[in-house]
Amino acid sequence: MIVGIVGLGLIGGSLGLELRSQGYRVLGVSRQAATCERAMARGAVDGAAVDYGILASADLVFLCPPIGAIPATLTQLLPHLQPQAILTDVGSVKASIVEAIAPHWPRFIGGHPMAGTADQGIEAAHLGLFRDAPYILTPTATTPPDCVEAVAEVVQSLGSHLYTCSPTEHDQAVAAISHLPVFVSAALIASCDQEPNPKVRELAQQFASSGFRDTSRVGGGNPELGRMMAQYNATALGRSLRAYRDRLDHLITQLEQQNWDHLEAFLTATAAARPAYVAPHPPPSPPTDQPSPTGGSL
Amino acid sequence: MIVGIVGLGLIGGSLGLELRSQGYRVLGVSRQAATCERAMARGAVDGAAVDYGILASADLVFLCPPIGAIPATLTQLLPHLQPQAILTDVGSVKASIVEAIAPHWPRFIGGHPMAGTADQGIEAAHLGLFRDAPYILTPTATTPPDCVEAVAEVVQSLGSHLYTCSPTEHDQAVAAISHLPVFVSAALIASCDQEPNPKVRELAQQFASSGFRDTSRVGGGNPELGRMMAQYNATALGRSLRAYRDRLDHLITQLEQQNWDHLEAFLTATAAARPAYVAPHPPPSPPTDQPSPTGGSL
Numbered sequence: 001m002i003v004g005i006v007g008l009g010l011i012g013g014s015l016g017l018e019l020r021s022q023g024y025r026v027l028g029v030s031r032q033a034a035t036c037e038r039a040m041a042r043g044a045v046d047g048a049a050v051d052y053g054i055l056a057s058a059d060l061v062f063l064c065p066p067i068g069a070i071p072a073t074l075t076q077l078l079p080h081l082q083p084q085a086i087l088t089d090v091g092s093v094k095a096s097i098v099e100a101i102a103p104h105w106p107r108f109i110g111g112h113p114m115a116g117t118a119d120q121g122i123e124a125a126h127l128g129l130f131r132d133a134p135y136i137l138t139p140t141a142t143t144p145p146d147c148v149e150a151v152a153e154v155v156q157s158l159g160s161h162l163y164t165c166s167p168t169e170h171d172q173a174v175a176a177i178s179h180l181p182v183f184v185s186a187a188l189i190a191s192c193d194q195e196p197n198p199k200v201r202e203l204a205q206q207f208a209s210s211g212f213r214d215t216s217r218v219g220g221g222n223p224e225l226g227r228m229m230a231q232y233n234a235t236a237l238g239r240s241l242r243a244y245r246d247r248l249d250h251l252i253t254q255l256e257q258q259n260w261d262h263l264e265a266f267l268t269a270t271a272a273a274r275p276a277y278v279a280p281h282p283p284p285s286p287p288t289d290q291p292s293p294t295g296g297s298l
Numbered sequence: 299m300i301v302g303i304v305g306l307g308l309i310g311g312s313l314g315l316e317l318r319s320q321g322y323r324v325l326g327v328s329r330q331a332a333t334c335e336r337a338m339a340r341g342a343v344d345g346a347a348v349d350y351g352i353l354a355s356a357d358l359v360f361l362c363p364p365i366g367a368i369p370a371t372l373t374q375l376l377p378h379l380q381p382q383a384i385l386t387d388v389g390s391v392k393a394s395i396v397e398a399i400a401p402h403w404p405r406f407i408g409g410h411p412m413a414g415t416a417d418q419g420i421e422a423a424h425l426g427l428f429r430d431a432p433y434i435l436t437p438t439a440t441t442p443p444d445c446v447e448a449v450a451e452v453v454q455s456l457g458s459h460l461y462t463c464s465p466t467e468h469d470q471a472v473a474a475i476s477h478l479p480v481f482v483s484a485a486l487i488a489s490c491d492q493e494p495n496p497k498v499r500e501l502a503q504q505f506a507s508s509g510f511r512d513t514s515r516v517g518g519g520n521p522e523l524g525r526m527m528a529q530y531n532a533t534a535l536g537r538s539l540r541a542y543r544d545r546l547d548h549l550i551t552q553l554e555q556q557n558w559d560h561l562e563a564f565l566t567a568t569a570a571a572r573p574a575y576v577a578p579h580p581p582p583s584p585p586t587d588q589p590s591p592t593g594g595s596l
Contacts, residue, residue, distance in 0.1 A: 180490075187542060206461065241546070249543070255539065260525050263524070
């Protein structure tokens with residue numbers, strides 16, 4: 001099988017390293033000739049070019065550009081693909097991407113490897129990035145089953161834990177545990193920093209300790225990444241933010257009513273609920289719609 | 299100077315160890331005879347008893363019981379104190395405590411050492427607990443200056459960084475950076491855990507990673523401690539929660555209006571504001587109302 005990778009950054013480069021190590025032939029495309037050269041030098045691809053024509057023979061293509069660049073990438077890529085080629089992507093939101101791609105290429109299945117590091121780019125690419133990390137595939141009613149099977153087989157060869165769900169379920173789950181925390185945390189920083197009494201704000205800065213540090217961490221992160229979360233997952237994030245505001249309003253009401261027993265019960269429930277989110281997760285059982293890998297079916 | 303300590307737990311025991319190491323004579327009171335014995339065995343006190351009469355000779359008494367036990371403690375303690383004795387406490391909220399104590403003992407000054415460990419009790423007490431940690435004193439217009447001076451001198455001998463502010467300023471600052479994060483974080487857990495679609499909730503649990511882990515940490519902590527924050531710092535916490543909700547509502551509005559530039563600017567501002575809260579703080583300059591230690595002024 002020949003695998004194509006469009007976008008040779010951390011994710012694309014790491015995919016190339018893994019797949020080449022397993023004997024796949026890997027061909028890459030980058031906007032930058034220098035990146036193509038570095039990807040070849042690092043052994044992430046067998047060949048790379050700035051021209052999409054290099055992917056004419058690919059059986060499976062991973063789309064790894066920034067989310068905002070996907071429409072432009074598609075326009076350039078699709079004319080070069082052979083009709084049976086399978087297309088997948090690695091974007092961190094799914095409904096909007098699936099809606100943008102599937103009508104133009106029916107043999108597409110959305111994907112999201114939940115792996116990353118603080119470092120970006122081809123130099124950060126490394127073997128093992130996807131090992132034991134969730135990798136979510138989001139087939140729809142119209143996704144051809146052989147496309148699901150083929151991509152699932154490659155994903156499992158990465159050592160990832162494979163999950164399948166609908167694009168909307170993916171986006172809602174990721175909004176709740178990844179995107180919502182960014183905005184919850186940013187609002188915490190903003191509310192402290194807009195304290196009207198300068199003496200209180202100065203004291204707050206001096207007294208802040210590990211509780212504030214942890215709760216504010218993701219709200220002090222990359223603003224462009226936060227903007228992308230909002231822009232590309234707006235529907236699910238809005239749903240999460242409104243549900244969050246309801247919980248917050250409930251807490252404020254209980255505080256104003258001096259309902260201490262209720263507040264303690266609320267905090268007892270959150271302490272009991274948290275471990276299910278932060279404890280190590282067993283690998284998922286194989287989805288029932290997911291056949292065992294059959295080996296080289298493409 | 300003879301120092302009394304009521305409550306021989308982590309804070310009271312550690313105070314005793316520090317002050318004895320500097321030559322103060324330290325006398326302790328605990329409700330439990332066994333705790334008195336352990337405090338003596340560990341060298342945290344020169345003497346200890348369950349009877350408050352042991353503190354009849356004390357020049358300075360640290361009140362270190364749980365906040366909720368302070369009124370009952372006062373009733374038992376005050377009849378035994380000599381009239382010139384100075385009283386201070388170590389509670390994590392100040393306005394309600396100062397209001398409860400100062401009318402009954404004018405030679406009182408509220409205090410809050412911002413130090414602690416996960417472990418509690420006399421066995422957890424140790425030298426160095428207060429070193430390089432903030433220690434806040436909250437004098438009011440009626441606090442006798444010699445009481446401020448005497449407690450400040452002892453606090454500085456602990457190696458703490460001394461801050462002075464009003465009880466209300468203390469409570470508002472602590473609400474913002476310590477108590478608010480608990481409720482912001484708990485509401486995050488609750489909103490995820492009350493997800494109406496069970497499939498989405500299950501996926502959220504499986505996909506949650508470091509962002510959710512950090513942002514949810516203090517909301518999954520000790521429910522009794524959270525209740526105490528709400529109960530004893532209700533005014534300041536309510537103020538912080540309402541300011542926080544305003545910021546959150548603002549974010550939701552921007553999201554609904556698809557104002558991506560504004561959201562990015564908001565996140566850029568929070569990323570810029572955060573370091574002032576989490577970077578190491580230089581020790582405070584000596585407060586202008588704070589004389590240099592004069593040594594043995596009591």
